[in-house]
Amino acid sequence: MYIIIVGVENITSELSYSLNSQGHEVFVIDNNLEKIKILQEQQGLSIGKYIDVSNKSSLVEIGIERAERLIAVSSSDAINLTVCQIAKNIMVDNSNFKCIAVVNEPKNHELFEINDIDIIANQVDLLVSYIANAIPSHPIIRLMPLPNSQELISIKIPTSGVVSDKLINDIILPYGCSIVLIIDIDGKNKLITDRTVINSGDEIILITNLNAINEVWNLLTELR
Template sequence: MYVIIVGGGEVGYYLSRELIEAGHEVLVIEPDPREVERMEQELGVNTTMIGEGCRIQCLNEAGVSRADVFIAATDADENNLAACQLAMLKYKVPRVIAKLNRAHNRNIFRKLGIEHTVDLSDLLLENFKAQIPAFPFARVLTLGDVDMEVVQIRVTEDSPLVNKTIGETPLSRLAHSTCLSRMGAAPQPVSDSTRLEMGDTLVCVVARSDVEELRSHLSKIQPPV
């Protein structure tokens, strides 16, 4: 697989290293000659080139027309958007992925046809939340190919899930797959008759379009009887 990465920063460097170690052909486009020299010393020759990833001449020299995957990973959303649009519209690259530096730009990318974006700050925030008991709901993984997300749900004392069966909760309708971990045990699949207890942890696969609806249902704390 031939992968082109625009941006030789931390993300571009570690991603290219992993891909090269996995046996893929990789080219990193980076405007800073010092970064290019450093990466070639560490990753090998012919793995980088000096250039701007949103310039047609540079993309032609990089052979974008034969790329299987194109990743724009600079620190500027406008550059990532321009590079991805060129790769998608002019060069017809099958898979185009953009690093998203500002979450509020996600809708702009999608409106312009860039469906696959990675928001590092959002991923970091959600992973922190998954480790903190005070947050009962956290998104931990995006399954881009099927437009699904993996979410973690903690059943806390004031959760509307306590003492309910799966079939009595929105999980039966919104979650495509649910596993339950109780008292630190390995997660096990559940059925509609599984009754939830305080302290349970659920791992669910949910359509991206349904994540906020599920979060909304679970945030409705029932008043004490």
């Protein structure tokens, strides 16, 4: 998957490295030349480029038309929103393309929602999630809130779990819940089909209704 990251910030280096290690093609852009140079020193010249991130022709130049994801992590909400709007306009006929944006100021969250940004991550929520992950009490991580009383969560399948070694098609999730990503114990993404097998140690990323979180957790972590 070709993924474009907009903005060189504290999370950019780790994010790009992680996505690259999973086999994705990652390209980072920023309108700050010094930031790009620092990232290139860390990960090589091919990792990114200094361009005007808010310019349509710049996005076309780096191959936005073959990208499946654009992740805007700039410290400027104005830049993140603008680049997502431009990208969505370019990719309006590609239903597989998604924009993910970090919102630095909570007061701007609604503005991103109004403009139909696909996934919105609030900086405050990310910090809370990071702290929660550092001291987990059970194998569930609440990644981010979503519109319509939904949430993106992560659940790790325990050893000897009831759903371990079952086909994904045989697991009946609560209404409104859907699995969006499965990461195996080696950190690799699993292709999700009806014949995909859930194994112990798999990390399941799914969207669920808020009132179904406990039910989903009980279902996926029940022991034999």
